[in-house]
Amino acid sequence: MAIAQPDIPAPALEMRGVGKSFGNVKALSNVDITAGVAEIHAIVGDNGAGKSTTLKIMCGIFRPDQGQLRLGGKSVEIRDASAAHHLGISVVHQDLALVECLDIATNMALGAIPRRGRFRLDRRRMETEAAKVLDDLKIRVGSVRTQIGLLSGGERQIVAIARAVRMDLPIMLLDEPTAALGVRETAHVGEILGELRQQGKAVICISHDMDFVFRNSDSITVMRLGRSVATRRTKDTSRDEIIGLITGAIQGDTASSDPTFA
């Protein structure tokens, strides 16, 4: 007789045993990360721990040498950034990936430019959509026709986040989303991520900002020297433990700490 299983949704994104080398340099080895639906999952680690490489594998910029990437429980191969979009992943890159000479509305539409008919750009819709997203997120950066090159670093960062939100995809990856932001703007980004969680989206966020991580995340994966050394529920851990895992003062888990990998 079959035993009834509780209806647990598959994790939104899983990395299992992922490795990546660049020539003789081993950047990642045996990286395991699981981000659930309606969860903010932080990835922390020292410089060179492999966080950005991990994120670039998640969004198709790099391809892993070993291991598996699963979305919603299904194994996938992400060939490039365009394929990642199609698979439901939006990204806020550390360098923001904005084009200075284009305006806010155009930057927010890149990769999914609205059309009128087959060939024509629908500029009005592009501007209306951008203004609506900024308005919904309570972001004030002036006219959507303002060139990105005229914005401050913080404004650019918030526009990059708004662009990812506009795509309305189930998984959002962010690489240091608060690096150029002040205290108030950082709190605002935390609110935006909270709203995304409420909408059922999986948010994976690389950050050095421990205040931000502990205030906003549900779980934390610590990376050290190209490996994922531990994953903890945020409410069950402490800053001292996470910092100890980052520096190596505390020994990481020998196997993946995530029960789904058992």
Add this chain to the structure above:
Amino acid sequence: MASEQAEHQSSTASQGVLSELMLRQETTLLAVIVAVGIVATLRNPAFLNPANLTDIARAAVIYFVMGCGASLLMIGGGLDFSVGAVFTLGGIICAWLLVWGAPWPLAVLAGVAAGAAVGYVNSVIIERLHVPPIIATLGTFFIVGGLCVQFTGGEDIVPLPETFQALGQGAVLGVPYIVLYAIALGLLFWFLLEQTPFGVETRALGGNRKAAIANGLKVNRLDTILYVTAGATAGLAGVIYAARVGSGQVAAGGPSVTLSVVTAVLIGGISLLGGLGTITGVAVGALLLSAIDNALIVASVPPQYNSIIIGAILICAVAVDHMRRERLYKRRR
């Protein structure tokens, strides 16, 4: 953030339409064209003769037609030094087919297709062999130039049918057909650049290639389209030139044509760094180059001054444009 936003809005509001117009490269260039015209007319009133002005427009057509494709490519972050030789190739292929009795539409298409094919080869060399664009297109410039001489034996291809020559030499209400072709092509390229997702993606590619890749744009496909387009317009310009002069001339193109086109495009405000520029800027840049050529002849200035003046204007145009952008960004920040 709110105070910064208010600052932006007030500074933006203070910029009137007139001051925005003054900030445009095209406005400065038009002023330079007027100045060139005044000086040339003072030395020889024949400069303002309608026939002479038509000659200026006719010569500008060649720079502009080639400049349309070349500027789109440069806005997309590419560079094509092979256009001078492709220009020759387009004219020769078209003329050769006409001499062999091919109907003119087929010959015209073949001239354009030959240019497009060289553009495709350029894109393959750049993307697959990872040769920098300046080297790749310089290489094809020499190869295509050599092939043209080999193919023709160094002889011009004549005679071309009257019907074909009429396409390059005729006029309607005093306006040469070739000027009308250039206007039509300019409108097409303006539409492509300003009104289509392709134009936006081209600017994104040239403005920040990494960002274009990160946003999922098909950058290799875009590169290929841009190089093919630059080759096709160079081939088309060669066809137009063959119709205008009534022969397929092996010495029609060459390094001077390549440099003139790149100069017209840069003077017109297309950024070598990609992302920025307009088709109207290229039109005014081509007109300025042609006006200077003509003014120096009309004013009986020795030809060596031509290159000195063009070189000085090129440096000034790029430097002034850089300073203008710097000032604009600083003020608004």
